[in-house]
Amino acid sequence: MAQKLDDTKLLFRAVIMGPPGSGKGTISERIARGFGLQHLSSGDFLRENIASNTEAGVLAKTYIEKGLLVPDHVMTRLLLPRLEEMTCHSWLLDGFPRTLAQAEALNSSCELDLVISLNIPLETLKERLSHRWIHQASGRVYNMCFNPPRVQGVDDITGEPLIQQDDDKPEALVARLRHYKDVAKPVIDVYKAKGILHTFSDTDTDRIWPYISSLLSAKIPTDIADAQRASTH
Numbered sequence: 716m717a718q719k720l721d722d723t724k725l726l727f728r729a730v731i732m733g734p735p736g737s738g739k740g741t742i743s744e745r746i747a748r749g750f751g752l753q754h755l756s757s758g759d760f761l762r763e764n765i766a767s768n769t770e771a772g773v774l775a776k777t778y779i780e781k782g783l784l785v786p787d788h789v790m791t792r793l794l795l796p797r798l799e800e801m802t803c804h805s806w807l808l809d810g811f812p813r814t815l816a817q818a819e820a821l822n823s824s825c826e827l828d829l830v831i832s833l834n835i836p837l838e839t840l841k842e843r844l845s846h847r848w849i850h851q852a853s854g855r856v857y858n859m860c861f862n863p864p865r866v867q868g869v870d871d872i873t874g875e876p877l878i879q880q881d882d883d884k885p886e887a888l889v890a891r892l893r894h895y896k897d898v899a900k901p902v903i904d905v906y907k908a909k910g911i912l913h914t915f916s917d918t919d920t921d922r923i924w925p926y927i928s929s930l931l932s933a934k935i936p937t938d939i940a941d942a943q944r945a946s947t948h
């Protein structure tokens with residue numbers, strides 16, 4: 716059950732897992748908007764650290780460029796303090812934990828209510844990532860077919876240029892997808908054993924979304940979702 720703080724406030728903690736390109740960012744954005752959970756994307760947080768040249772960012776960059784996972788101790792040192800700053804909020808964590816060691820570290824710092832796992836065919840992932848463009852400063856994600864920007868190559872909100880991330884380029888992609896499978900399986904097994912895992916399989920985010928939305932509606936009472944939305948805006 717969600718952790719109870721006082722009579723009026725419940726905290727809800729969720730994780731979304733899935734291979735690169737499975738729609739974690741796209742679905743997280745919908746969850747954050749629809750249910751008021753704070754969205755923390757480990758990928759975006761890493762990119763912010765890289766852009767501002769923090770010690771962890773400089774180190775992480777060398778792995779990401781090769782399509783590799785950033786080592787567990789770097790990820791946990793980066794993410795856990797960030798989560799501690801969010802103790803009064805309901806949140807959705809996207810991209811972390813990715814390995815068993817990260818899941819264990821997270822488990823010792825908080826209790827999760829729900830894990831969403833996205834199971835998307837490999838060919839779909841490759842196709843999507845080759846069309847993914849992002850606005851680097853905000854992490855806003857576009858797809859030249861699925862959700863194109865209003866003006867080609869330009870972010871809808873700021874008008875700044877969009878970029879294709881190095882790790883979405885074909886040379887890094889295959890290694891990333893292979894890696895995901897190997898490291899995610901034991902994490903998924905742990906959450907399955909805890910009874911908090913819900914898996915969704917399809918080639919289209921729009922077909923998965925209604926199921927995720929009704930699951931969350933059942934788990935997060937409307938008044939709490941409204942309170943969360945009010946506190947995040």
Ligand SMILES: Nc1nc2c(ncn2[C@@H]2O[C@H](COP(=O)(O)OP(=O)(O)O)[C@@H](O)[C@H]2O)c(=O)[nH]1
Nearest residue numbers: 736737738739740741843847857858861919920
């Ligand atoms: N064609 C298509 N593209 C999608 C769909 N869902 C997400 N995308 C796009 O696929 C890419 C990967 O999605 P993203 O949410 O960034 O995945 P993540 O890597 O798991 O966070 C992005 O460019 C999305 O806009 C879908 O159902 N169909």
Ligand SMILES: Nc1ccn([C@@H]2O[C@H](COP(=O)(O)OP(=O)(O)O)[C@@H](O)[C@H]2O)c(=O)n1
Nearest residue numbers: 735736757758759779783784785810811813
């Ligand atoms: N827990 C994590 C999260 C991200 N990363 C790295 O950061 C990159 C970008 O993460 P992301 O979550 O934005 O992207 P996807 O790989 O899910 O598309 C990953 O490909 C990894 O190299 C990591 O090593 N460990």
